[in-house]
Amino acid sequence: MSTCATVSRDLGEPISGTAATATTWLLLEQPGPWGAKALVSSHLDPVLGRALETAAQGTGVRVALIRRPGRHADVGAPRLRQVYAAHTVPGRVWLHSATTHDPRQLLDLDFAALGLGDHHTFDRALRGRPHAGDPLALVCTNGKRDRCCALLGRPLAAELAASGVRGTWEVTHLGGHRFSPTLLVLPHGYAYGRAEAHTVKEVLHGVQEGRIVVEGCRGSSAWERPGQAAELAVRAAIGEDAAEALSVVRTTGGAPRWEVTVAHTDGRHWQVDVVQGDSQPPRPESCGTSVLGSPARMDVVAVRELAGAAPAV
Secondary structure, three states, X not given: OOOXXXXXXXXXXXXOOOOOOOOEEEEEEOOOOEOOOOOOOEXXXXXXXXXXXXXXXXXXXXXXXXXXXXXXXXXXXXXXEEEEEXXXXXXXXEEEEEEEOOHHXXXXXXXXHHHXXXXXXXXXXXXXXXXXXXXXXXXXXXXXXXXXXXXXXXXXXXXXXXXXXXXXXXEOOOOOHHHOOXXXXXXXXXXXXXXXXXXXXXXXXXXXXXXXXXXXXXXXXXXXXXXXXXXXXXXXXXXXXEXXXXXXXXXXXXXXXXXXXXXXXXXXXXXXXXXXXXXXXOEEOOOOOOOEEOOEEEEEEEEEEEOOOOOOO
16 A cells, blocks of 8 residues: 655754754753853753753753743752653653652663663652643743744733643743744653644643644654654544554655655554755754744655555664
């Protein structure tokens, strides 16, 4: 059986910023102002911030700061901080939470194990437990990184919180600021662009039912950019919305063309051809600049279901 489609995934930049993937998110509450590189330019001890960056490097763990929506007056360090860890690879998805009086406890984590999906290191170091509340709606508001995130993200976060969305947090840079307001939803790790309050509520309702809303979705942080585009294309082609139904099991090639194999939990597989192109016509890459650019995008040019045995990975 073979199906073909052409789909543009105008993703701008990777949703996980400078890292190709973020299989696991580690979130630390840090109120107050954030600088462009928030881990080392906020009220968090910059020595600790640099140590966390170093510990996470190459492990698949992405460390980000979060804060409650609203005014962020300089009120000093909080006495008790919220901490979350979430693993986003389908079949092994989890979200755990903890609190700490001393954020230096995060350095006791085994970051390599955390990146592979082992929550026990989080539970031991921080007395973490499975998160029993609502899904997390993380709205990027890191205005020092890009002013779009403050101008568009902070009003969205405030509206969500005011309307009773209990899992709402502001978060540091997610990437793709020209799609502001941008949103990351945990535990599954799908990102959304140009989000509005009513669509965010629909997305969160879907997560509670184990569904992924594809409209406005920019892909899962568990995959690299070609995989993000490929997985969403297969979802669209077969009408699949189950949160953990699809996985990217193989990616071959390199820029500007990749072949991505996407697997379904029912045993089906697809080969997806992804080509990197330039967004046209040129447009501002941020609401804070008039300089025009042609950012890269992922174009899915073919989706083919593979017959017979599953491909070797």
